[in-house]
Amino acid sequence: MKGDLFSSEHMVRPAVEPGMSVENSKCIKYAVDGEMLARQGAMIAYRGGLQFERKGQGVGGMLKRAVTGEGLPLMTVRGQGEAWFAHEAQNCFVVEIEPGDQFTVNGRNVLCFDASLAYEIKTVKGSGIAGGGLFNSVFSGHGRLGLVCEGTPLVIPVSPQYPVYVDTDAVVGWTARLQTSLHRSQSIGSMLRGGSGEAVQLMLQGEGYVVVRPSEATPQKAQQH
Numbered sequence: 001m002k003g004d005l006f007s008s009e010h011m012v013r014p015a016v017e018p019g020m021s022v023e024n025s026k027c028i029k030y031a032v033d034g035e036m037l038a039r040q041g042a043m044i045a046y047r048g049g050l051q052f053e054r055k056g057q058g059v060g061g062m063l064k065r066a067v068t069g070e071g072l073p074l075m076t077v078r079g080q081g082e083a084w085f086a087h088e089a090q091n092c093f094v095v096e097i098e099p100g101d102q103f104t105v106n107g108r109n110v111l112c113f114d115a116s117l118a119y120e121i122k123t124v125k126g127s128g129i130a131g132g133g134l135f136n137s138v139f140s141g142h143g144r145l146g147l148v149c150e151g152t153p154l155v156i157p158v159s160p161q162y163p164v165y166v167d168t169d170a171v172v173g174w175t176a177r178l179q180t181s182l183h184r185s186q187s188i189g190s191m192l193r194g195g196s197g198e199a200v201q202l203m204l205q206g207e208g209y210v211v212v213r214p215s216e217a218t219p220q221k222a223q224q225h
Contacts, residue, residue: 026086032079054074091153110148149172151214165183177207178207
């Protein structure tokens with residue numbers, strides 16, 4: 001068989017070690033030797049002896065999901081083999097989390113992660129009811145986290161001298177030691193006149209990084225995720 005489709009550009013590469021790697025800009029490969037977790041429905045291909053099981057959230061997890069709307073529906077992948085994960089041809093990235101680190105990320109951006117990582121859904125501090133219910137997944141431990149993003153993300157440094165203000169629909173995640181609060185950038189008079197459409201942002205202060213995608217979630221997209 002000949003043609004550009006069968007060139008080395010599109011051919012999968014053999015895994016050199018167990019774990020997660022970026023196969024290409026739209027797909028993450030995981031060489032499974034034991035157990036890992038992934039977003040339900042994200043597996044696009046696999047080979048070897050692998051089993052896929054829906055991961056229950058427990059009563060507490062279901063209550064959080066019902067109240068917050070922040071769902072992280074997961075499946076457990078067990079066995080030995082290779083699996084490929086993707087979501088709507090979004091760009092894929094890998095984050096290395098080390099002991100003592102924490103990475104807060106929107107559930108819609110999670111693709112897969114090592115079983116050695118712990119995660120929980122938390123309220124974004126300072127968001128309150130006015131933030132429309134801002135809840136994110138906080139990852140900690142030691143391992144790799146695979147993320148998806150619509151477009152190429154911006155990684156913006158945050159320092160005590162220069163806090164960063166981000167649209168709540170565009171934020172992907174942020175590193176530990178950043179404090180969050182809501183910032184209102186419009187006056188009441190401007191809001192009554194229709195406003196600019198950018199009334200409230202999430203303010204991040206401290207020392208670290210915030211990751212932002214170059215688009216905002218539309219109501220249709222938010223419901224799909």
